[in-house]
Amino acid sequence: MKRVLVTEPLHESGMALLEARPDIEIAIARDITPETLAKAVRDVHGIAVRVARLPAEVLSCAGKLEVVSRHGVGCDRLDMAHLNGRGIPVMIAAGASAATVAEHAMGLLLATARGLVRQDRAIRDGWFNDRLERLAVDLSGATMLIVGFGRIGRKLAPLARAFGMEVIVADIALDAALAREMGCRGVADFRPELPKADMVSLHVPLDETTRDFISGDEFAAMKDGAILINCARGAVVNEAAMIAALDSGKLAGAGLDVFAAEPAPDNHPLFSRTDVVLSPHTAASSGKATKLSSEMTARNILDFFDGAPRQDCIFNPEVLGP
Missing domain, CATH: 3.40.50.720 (NAD(P)-binding Rossmann-like Domain)
Structure with missing residues (x-):
């Protein structure tokens, strides 16, 4: 059983992909403050994240973390040095928006x-x-x-x-x-x-x-x-x-x-x-793009757990080796 933290609500089509898997346990963050997330990431194997920040002080609490999946393509809100240092891949919704x-x-x-x-x-x-x-x-x-x-x-x-x-x-x-x-x-x-x-x-x-x-x-x-x-x-x-x-x-x-x-x-x-x-950082916020991004966010986590991550969606492929 893999436990996945969803930091913010995903479109229902993305959530449905996670919910359809009996080997996935879903946790929903109460809010995205660092204090809340530091507690929420304990014992999770995957994180699906939209706009929440994941600094080192949060990620260091996720001792079982295997993969992070971004609802988008920018990773400037994630502490990439920390994730790279631990060999944790970050998946992105490549091309969705x-x-x-x-x-x-x-x-x-x-x-x-x-x-x-x-x-x-x-x-x-x-x-x-x-x-x-x-x-x-x-x-x-x-x-x-x-x-x-x-x-x-x-x-x-x-x-x-x-x-x-x-x-x-x-x-x-x-x-x-x-x-x-x-x-x-x-x-x-x-x-x-x-x-x-x-x-x-x-x-x-x-x-x-x-x-x-x-x-x-x-x-x-x-x-x-x-x-x-x-x-x-x-x-x-x-x-x-x-x-x-x-x-x-x-x-x-x-x-x-x-x-x-x-x-x-x-x-x-x-x-x-x-x-x-x-505009308030809404360039990617069309109905079609939001649905597709949510589905890719979920699929990227599932594909990684299934041992078949989509190569063009890996933001930091160097952590997975040749």
């Missing part, structure tokens, strides 16, 4: 370029002549730089091209042949491309190499009036530098699904601006 995140990024870009938030507020305030004072930015003929050519970047590129945009994709592990096949120009280093891009969309994981990835120097290199889209992680962008770029006009606007601190504080300086479009 890539299309919906790409669509959300495109939606943020459209809303930002067209000034839809500002226009919505203006017409509700009876200021119909806003339409004559600030002009929208066209996507057709513009250049988009997609930083990160992984699952999401590969979904976003054809959407941008469908709007008539020239697309540059940047990735340190670039699949140049795929980029060419998709009609994009591929590069390994995004920085030399910043002066050429009208729009920059970020799709990289957060780790120590990507923290403050976009900061003062990067904003200074951008084309005047560029638009930034971030559906990756908030800390990939230095928020103070971004606000300075918005204030100076270097950035015409930004579409943000993520923040350096989440939940963002009520007095966050971005909240009062009309040149940004914001």
Whole structure:
């Protein structure tokens, strides 16, 4: 019998997969505070986690832990050094939400370029002549730089091209042949491309190499009036530098699904601006993606226990050896 802790509710289809197995005992966390989780992880063999943080002080209490399964793909809330040190694999819901995140990024870009938030507020305030004072930015003929050519970047590129945009994709592990096949120009280093891009969309994981990835120097290199889209992680962008770029006009606007601190504080300086479009880290939260992510979260645990983990879902394959 394997005991699995579910830190937050999964979609019923994912729970059904776990419940259907007579060899699986399910435990549900009462809440996701470190104190509660430290007690809840005792005697569990697997953890299914959505947004809860799993620091070393929690994981060290899980003496029988064999596998962690993420309802998503980002693992910055997990103490990977601790898990790697113990040889514990982390499974991710690879590809489950890539299309919906790409669509959300495109939606943020459209809303930002067209000034839809500002226009919505203006017409509700009876200021119909806003339409004559600030002009929208066209996507057709513009250049988009997609930083990160992984699952999401590969979904976003054809959407941008469908709007008539020239697309540059940047990735340190670039699949140049795929980029060419998709009609994009591929590069390994995004920085030399910043002066050429009208729009920059970020799709990289957060780790120590990507923290403050976009900061003062990067904003200074951008084309005047560029638009930034971030559906990756908030800390990939230095928020103070971004606000300075918005204030100076270097950035015409930004579409943000993520923040350096989440939940963002009520007095966050971005909240009062009309040149940004914001969403509360919901880019992956469509009905279809949530259902699929829940099912993959459950299946990844079961497949691991069955000795057949899906290879493209293992975030840290090095812990399993050759």
